[in-house]
Amino acid sequence: MRLEGLELRRVRLPLVSPFQTSFGTETVRDALLIRAVADGVEGWGECVATTEPRYSSEYVDGAQQVIERFLAPAVLASDHLTAETVGAVLEPFVGHTMAKAAVEMAVLDLQLRTTGTSFASYLGAVVDRVPSGVSVGIQPRLDDLVRVVGGYLDEGYVRIKIKIQPGWDVEPVRVLGEAYGPDVPLQVDANSAYTLADAQVFRDLDAFGLLLIEQPLYEDDLRLHAKLAAMVSTPICLDESIVSARAAADAIALGATRVINIKAGRVGGYLEARRIHDLARANGVAVWCGGMLETGIGRSANAALAALPGFTLPGDISASGRFYEMDITPPVVLEDGYVAVPQGPGLGPLPLPDQLEKVTASSSWLARS
Ligand code: NPQ
Numbered sequence: 001m002r003l004e005g006l007e008l009r010r011v012r013l014p015l016v017s018p019f020q021t022s023f024g025t026e027t028v029r030d031a032l033l034i035r036a037v038a039d040g041v042e043g044w045g046e047c048v049a050t051t052e053p054r055y056s057s058e059y060v061d062g063a064q065q066v067i068e069r070f071l072a073p074a075v076l077a078s079d080h081l082t083a084e085t086v087g088a089v090l091e092p093f094v095g096h097t098m099a100k101a102a103v104e105m106a107v108l109d110l111q112l113r114t115t116g117t118s119f120a121s122y123l124g125a126v127v128d129r130v131p132s133g134v135s136v137g138i139q140p141r142l143d144d145l146v147r148v149v150g151g152y153l154d155e156g157y158v159r160i161k162i163k164i165q166p167g168w169d170v171e172p173v174r175v176l177g178e179a180y181g182p183d184v185p186l187q188v189d190a191n192s193a194y195t196l197a198d199a200q201v202f203r204d205l206d207a208f209g210l211l212l213i214e215q216p217l218y219e220d221d222l223r224l225h226a227k228l229a230a231m232v233s234t235p236i237c238l239d240e241s242i243v244s245a246r247a248a249a250d251a252i253a254l255g256a257t258r259v260i261n262i263k264a265g266r267v268g269g270y271l272e273a274r275r276i277h278d279l280a281r282a283n284g285v286a287v288w289c290g291g292m293l294e295t296g297i298g299r300s301a302n303a304a305l306a307a308l309p310g311f312t313l314p315g316d317i318s319a320s321g322r323f324y325e326m327d328i329t330p331p332v333v334l335e336d337g338y339v340a341v342p343q344g345p346g347l348g349p350l351p352l353p354d355q356l357e358k359v360t361a362s363s364s365w366l367a368r369s
């Protein structure tokens with residue numbers, strides 16, 4: 001294909017409640033959407049970069065700028081662009097996986113809408129709905145945590161993940177076990193807040209039968225994650241550390257991870273995400289689909305990815321209502337603890353123009369020159 005242009009659109013969606021992690025508290029999702037146009041068809045991508053570079057080194061203003069200055073001109077210059085060649089076109093630019101992923105996603109959606117193919121069938125989905133887990137932020141008090149988790153269990157979420165940080169780890173897990181029993185699938189996510197000197201915290205967590213411990217140590221500490229993994233019985237799962245299929249191969253070979261959280265944005269796109277899925281599956285490593293507070297655009301694409309056969313654990317693909325009063329697409333909903341895998345062309349739903357307009361902060365059009 002030859003792209004006519006790319007629209008970059010910044011949206012601001014208020015969260016239904018503040019979301020606190022070990023690296024900060026968010027009250028608004030400041031997201032970047034990309035609309036790619038060719039031959040009168042449009043495709044949508046969503047950049048998962050955060051407002052500030054606290055989850056990873058990327059941040060949304062930086063992602064927008066690297067797209068405007070480098071990535072968009074490169075894909076707009078191609079006369080034979082396909083979703084499968086975007087990676088190679090952008091490969092000369094180092095890093096910026098979230099920005100690259102958003103560009104590739106828009107081109108992939110455009111290509112699949114043109115051919116009438118769904119993300120699910122393109123990626124190799126084997127189910128038409130995926131079990132839905134929920135990520136629960138750090139709460140002011142333990143009784144708030146019990147109440148908030150109880151609400152999600154009532155809604156039907158099949159797995160609870162709580163965010164932890166030093167001082168909010170073993171007690172919250174103990175209290176949830178006491179409130180809801182040992183049969184509620186539970187896992188924890190530290191977002192890199194610990195060091196190996198905190199190993200005792202994770203040994204103490206072994207008593208609770210957690211599904212996994214997500215990203216306890218710093219992003220580039222693969223060797224130390226392997227050390228920690230050898231000291232505890234609960235599986236270690238990496239999120240931030242897995243920035244590519246190469247990193248995934250290293251982490252598996254080192255024994256740093258028994259489970260991988262796959263986020264297409266973090267690894268440079270849905271094609272690289274599928275490669276990590278394939279690699280993990282071949283090595284007997286379970287994967288699940290992470291979340292980055294996506295709008296209905298990214299959330300729908302994630303549901304398709306999570307329908308691949310190696311996604312054997314519930315993901316962080318919650319209903320839109322977990323984060324947003326009003327999504328920009330028809331809301332992703334929970335049905336008996338599952339989210340449906342969209343079957344329409346491309347990633348499925350399109351933004352609803354009125355709702356999109358209401359949350360748009362700015363937009364710009366990058367034309368083919
Ligand atoms: C994780 N997500 O798995 C992340 C990180 C995260 C759903 O737990 C604004 C935008 C705030 C994206 C906070 C979940 C965020 C964000 C945390 C992503 O590590």
Ligand code: MG
Pocket residue numbers: 189191214215239240261290
């Ligand atoms: Mg995580």
